[in-house]
Amino acid sequence: MQIGMVGLGKMGANMAERLRRGGHDVVGYDHNTEVSDVASLKELVERLEAPRTVWVMIPAGRPTQQVIDELGRLLDAGDLVVDGGNSHYVDDQKHAAELADKGVGFVDCGVSGGVWGLENGYALMCGGEKADVDRLMPIFETLKPEGEDGFVHAGDVGAGHFAKMVHNGIEYGMMQAFAEGWELLEASDIVKDVKGSFSSWRTGTVIRSWLLDLLVRALDDDEHLDELRGYAEDSGEGRWTVQAAVDHAVPLPVITAALFARFASRQEDPPAMKVVAALRNQFGGHPIAATEGSLGKGADAPGADVRPPREAS
The missing domain is CATH 1.10.1040.10 (N-(1-d-carboxylethyl)-l-norvaline Dehydrogenase; domain 2)
Structure with missing residues (x-):
């Protein structure tokens, strides 16, 4: 099967290689010209035979949105886009609706396997229309580990990334x-x-x-x-x-x-723990670790002997 792979980082490059080893025709595009097969998304689309399949494997958020927007302008009705990055499932639903206006299908696919996936295979969790997922099964079968497990069509668009x-x-x-x-x-x-x-x-x-x-x-x-x-x-x-x-x-x-x-x-000196330390000193007279240049309060220091409030009579 022929497929375009957008994003040839650690995950995308290894997935493309696993697909090639499985006999698929992969055309890869990346901003890094040293690893890219084509110079642009436009050239990638031109290299693919209709109906085209393009797998997007780039960071979630704005980068994915920009690629989806451009693919929406370049692809034709009957083509199919797979988002295999770590996009938010809410974004999947938005992207599917945008591409549907042009008759382009959309499948979201959560991918797990990391740097070990090339040899061991990738766990795949997909969401989308059954017809679109069925069309991609040759790709999924090659990417997933051997055996019965490692793949699920989890549900509607967004279900793959939700899982x-x-x-x-x-x-x-x-x-x-x-x-x-x-x-x-x-x-x-x-x-x-x-x-x-x-x-x-x-x-x-x-x-x-x-x-x-x-x-x-x-x-x-x-x-x-x-x-x-x-x-x-x-x-x-x-x-x-x-x-x-x-x-x-x-x-x-x-x-x-x-x-x-x-x-x-990520906190070298957690601010909240300053409050905990201060309160322990106030109610129990427990020593506190003073900052450089200051004097810490021990059990006999001012503030250590504050009595609890008396109960109302």
Whole structure:
């Protein structure tokens, strides 16, 4: 099958290569001319035979919107666009409506697999009309891992990215649980082999997983993670998952806490903890860590002996 691939970064380039290995004709376009097969989106569309299929694999938001807008001007009725980036499901519905005005189909596809997908295959979660998804099945069959699992037509337009969004939210929670367990083991006086403890869980336990395998791999390279800062970004899906939970009145305490933990990782001196420290000093006289050049209040310092309010009689 012939397909155009827009965006040849780490994910897009590997997906294009996996498709080529599977016998598909891939025409790739990227701003980086060293990896691009064509000089422009216009040339990419001209290289494809009708009815055309174009897979967009670029960052969500404005970049995707700009490409969708341009493809809407270049493509013809009967052509098909796939958004395989991490777009918000609400944007999918907007893009589908815009392209439908020209008779161009739209499928959203959440893709998971990272840098390992070239060899292992990609988990694919799709949303869109059945006829459009069926037309893409040769592509999906090549990209996904071998076996029955690894692909789902999750529902209507937006359902694929909604499912991927929830997947990434779950990933946040699992990663945070591993992180907290690692920190507790490292803090223990009696556990002498933290890395070995994690490695022992890879067989025969209910928490064995690919994430656990990857953590052990990271500890093999840096046993106590001394070379890393405790700083973690979030790519957007975690925020969208929490917002969707609010919209649907679904409690997500674990995923929400994991997202907020990432926010906390970016603060060298968390402002909220200043209030906690101040209050502990006020009601219990607990010492506080003073900033440089100032005097911290100990148990006997002013403010430490403030009495609680008397109950109203």
